[in-house]
Amino acid sequence: MQNVKIVLASSSPRRRELLGIFGLPFDCVPAVGEEKTEGYASCEALTEGLARQKALEVAAKADGDTVVIGSDTLVELDGAKLGKPRDEEDAFRMLRALSGRTHRVCTGLCCVRGAAVLSGVEITEVVFRELSDGEIRAYIASGEPMDKAGAYGIQGKASLFVEGIRGDYFTVMGLPLCRLGTMLKELGVELL
Amino acid sequence: MQNVKIVLASSSPRRRELLGIFGLPFDCVPAVGEEKTEGYASCEALTEGLARQKALEVAAKADGDTVVIGSDTLVELDGAKLGKPRDEEDAFRMLRALSGRTHRVCTGLCCVRGAAVLSGVEITEVVFRELSDGEIRAYIASGEPMDKAGAYGIQGKASLFVEGIRGDYFTVMGLPLCRLGTMLKELGVELL
Numbered sequence: 001m002q003n004v005k006i007v008l009a010s011s012s013p014r015r016r017e018l019l020g021i022f023g024l025p026f027d028c029v030p031a032v033g034e035e036k037t038e039g040y041a042s043c044e045a046l047t048e049g050l051a052r053q054k055a056l057e058v059a060a061k062a063d064g065d066t067v068v069i070g071s072d073t074l075v076e077l078d079g080a081k082l083g084k085p086r087d088e089e090d091a092f093r094m095l096r097a098l099s100g101r102t103h104r105v106c107t108g109l110c111c112v113r114g115a116a117v118l119s120g121v122e123i124t125e126v127v128f129r130e131l132s133d134g135e136i137r138a139y140i141a142s143g144e145p146m147d148k149a150g151a152y153g154i155q156g157k158a159s160l161f162v163e164g165i166r167g168d169y170f171t172v173m174g175l176p177l178c179r180l181g182t183m184l185k186e187l188g189v190e191l192l
Numbered sequence: 193m194q195n196v197k198i199v200l201a202s203s204s205p206r207r208r209e210l211l212g213i214f215g216l217p218f219d220c221v222p223a224v225g226e227e228k229t230e231g232y233a234s235c236e237a238l239t240e241g242l243a244r245q246k247a248l249e250v251a252a253k254a255d256g257d258t259v260v261i262g263s264d265t266l267v268e269l270d271g272a273k274l275g276k277p278r279d280e281e282d283a284f285r286m287l288r289a290l291s292g293r294t295h296r297v298c299t300g301l302c303c304v305r306g307a308a309v310l311s312g313v314e315i316t317e318v319v320f321r322e323l324s325d326g327e328i329r330a331y332i333a334s335g336e337p338m339d340k341a342g343a344y345g346i347q348g349k350a351s352l353f354v355e356g357i358r359g360d361y362f363t364v365m366g367l368p369l370c371r372l373g374t375m376l377k378e379l380g381v382e383l384l
Contacts, residue, residue, distance in 0.1 A: 138384040160373035169361040181352035192330040
């Protein structure tokens, strides 16, 4: 293993699980600064910008040779951004809107090692089948939607709703692993 | 919960993990009969046929009200079928062939409840980035490829190789969950 320390600038259990696939030690240090969301023209620009904000904030406080990984995910439908639902009715409204439609998931990614800053964004399209109100209510009752952008978790019970995707699956979960591997390699860190 | 018993006709830990998402009790009873692979004109027909063979064999021995789920997965590249690698050199040959290319993963699915037999097949395209020989060797050294069709696990370290997919992710893991939910609902079983 390389001598560099890896820090994931996130408190998301899903991102932690995904980075954990590779069996390398890493720390989780969530960014705490206020997110600046003004001045970004698109979901792509916004998620990449927020990923950069998170990674740079945590990197500024890191000591020694550290690679910091920041990531930010948004669900977009018809140009509207869907974040985490405020309450169960908000979750119902989001899932009702996603039913029978294709939406986009944007995940921005930023890796920082010293003065080197790499960032980018991955976009995956997700196709939902038609959902009945009863299915949506049953899904909300499971508690799964409440802490997730767009009110669903593709890796959980909402797998029953997703007919297919176009793009990287892990982008939908919040951490584009193929892109991450390429970025980290550029910064001298091998995940394999 | 419904009074029906659910049986997964498979010994695959990945299929067991996927069915486990829904928190319903189920048993795993792998089919043991010889697989009949003759007379199928395509990967689609073969995987659906094998899924039917597995589910029907296990259903024939089931007692009471039982739903049996059978599934079979093949990786196809340029019309050639890739099963599990025989050894590390075979795994290397398969991954070398998949590098920088798009292949298809076919998963046949069959659900049986009494006299009712439903079956179908899902196909997902998987896009691999270009891999170096060193990456392939490092991946094989991790031990991950050896028990997997096509010599890779998309949910594991091979996530670093997959730029994107077109279709259902869980089809690549071996159990198309959205399709499964629809089939089971037709047989009176709700996963949600």
